Amino acid sequence: MQDNLKNLHTNSYHSFRKYLDEVYYVHAKTPVIPLSLGYPISKVFPLPNQVLEKLNPFEKNGTEKIRPGYGWEAGSQPLRETILKFENTRHSTHYTLENICMTAGGSYGINRVMEHLFCQMKSDKNEVLIVAPTFYRMLNRFEEYAIVKNYFTQRINLFQPTVRDLEKLDLSRTRAIFICNPTNPGYNYVHKKNLQDLIEFLNKKKIYLIIDEVGDNFFHSVYFRYPKHIQSKYVIRICSSSKAYQLAEYRLGYIIADSHFIGTKTNGFVKLIGDDMGNPPLAANDAWQYILESETEWISEGRINSRNEYQKATKTNEINARNKCNLVIESLQKSYYVTDIIIPDASFNVTFQWKSKRIFSDFEFFKQLLQSKHVSLVPCSGFGFDAKQNYMRLTFAVPDDVLQKGLLNILEFLDEIN
CATH class of the missing domain: 3.90.1150.10 (Aspartate Aminotransferase, domain 1)
Structure with missing residues (x-):
């Protein structure tokens, strides 16, 4: 292969x-x-009905709900704060508002990450390594930003990359490595020790690890949590509400990364989003916020007893x-x-x-x-x-x-x- x-x-x-x-x-x-x-x-x-009610544009008396209109370049602050509490509770991380920017779904987020990383952040490294198998349908524009290289993983490792794999490759021109977690189409989570080793290995080489987490939903075994190394300068995570919370038509997602990468409305990734679309979508933000508040409460109690609808x-x-x-x-x-x-x-x-x-x-x-x-x-x-x-x-x-x-x-x- x-x-x-x-x-x-x-x-x-x-x-x-x-x-x-x-x-x-x-x-x-x-x-x-x-x-x-x-x-x-x-x-x-x-x-549940509580989510559907928040998606309904009308109040129970039939009057129109207040609509958000325009918003922040980085996305709704109340929603971002809710996401941060969810992420920090789930993964024992210490993210702040400086680490997150909302996007118009996962695929849009992937392309803006590539644009910012390869076109706006200066570097003499111009290659991206795609770890396969993966959902290439959403990666077709990568060639607009970088020289694309591919590496096909092994079935014996559940199609997950390992440091041993990467050590065999010439990474001297590699700016970023792209993986899915869980994998696609196998939907196996990258083993925590394996992922920790990958992050440490790539940190030393100052290579970004871009993680597409869109398949992180409907758990069949253990509820997945990242190792502590996930909050790293060289890790960029792409998350979406599409599959996990069945809100695909609203195109809601977010990027979590180092504050230097995220930036502000005058620089960095946030500025790119603002210049590109004004502000990320605000539709269905209340519904997603309710979902994540419920998830956070549930996680903090061990995700055992289900209390609300x-x-x-x-x-x-x-x-x-x-x-x-x-x-x-x-x-x-x-x-x-x-x-x-x-x-x-x-x-x-x-x-x-x-x-x-x-x-x-x-x-x-x-x-x-x-x-x-x-x-x-x-x-x-x-x-x-x-x-x-x-x-x-x-x-x-x-x-x-x-x-x-x-x-x-x-x-x-x-x-x-x-």
Whole structure:
């Protein structure tokens, strides 16, 4: 895999676009079982009424709520203060308002981080290393800011980077390394000791570690907390409300980094956001603030007893997600033709590998499954896998009857192509 990395980001991006074009075309003509969405179908993991009420633009008496209008370049201060309390409670960090800036979602945040790091902060280092597999769909603009290099990690390490991996590479021109935590499409958290070693290693080389945390949601095992080294001068974290709190349509996210990187309205990342869009979105800020206040209270009590409606709904949703995940794994394990299953730590996707005597690439598998069984999966060549490795990503955040029908069709299809 490491022999063909020069254009991995470009090839993977186009593979993912090809998948999107195909599934949209077929879906326009016939109903499709959508196990490729990468996002929960509405009401599968329902939001509590308290959140929905805050999203409602009208008061209970039918009058219009006061709308925020324009705001701060760094985003709503009350929301930022709530985020900081949440982050510091969860990870035992000591972030302040100088460490955070709101953005218009995760993908926008990623591109602005790259722009600021490579175009505005002067350095003789002009390379970014993307750790694969990853969601290349959102990284297509990296080449506008830097020379892109790729490194494909090993299955034995759950596709997580290690210091041993990086020591083999020429990092002399590397300004930043990009990873997902949890990984994508496997959704495994980077081991804490591994992550701590990576941060220490990169700090010594003054290389930034950019962490995309968009998949940090719906925990299947232990609630994830970072090691103490996460609050580092050379760590930039990208967070979003899209998947964790199902607020994707509001495009809400934030960046947490060193105060020198974040800056103020007259310099740094905050100035870039202000110059680019005036201020980050203020819609749904009240809803997100309520969610994070509830999460913070819950975390401080060990996330055991659920007291308010949000905590109760979240606990129910996480159990539901865990049950769906187990159903997918148990169903796939029944097939002789499923050769590998990556057991996720979080989120609502399962990635698996298959074998066939008649089909020899993930895209051909996807296309024939879609056409014959009307089930859509994501071919993992869009994440950087070799198409002949035959990995697919399955999203289980759909109604139970839809999921069961989809799994039955997949198992039938595997039998038919062997």
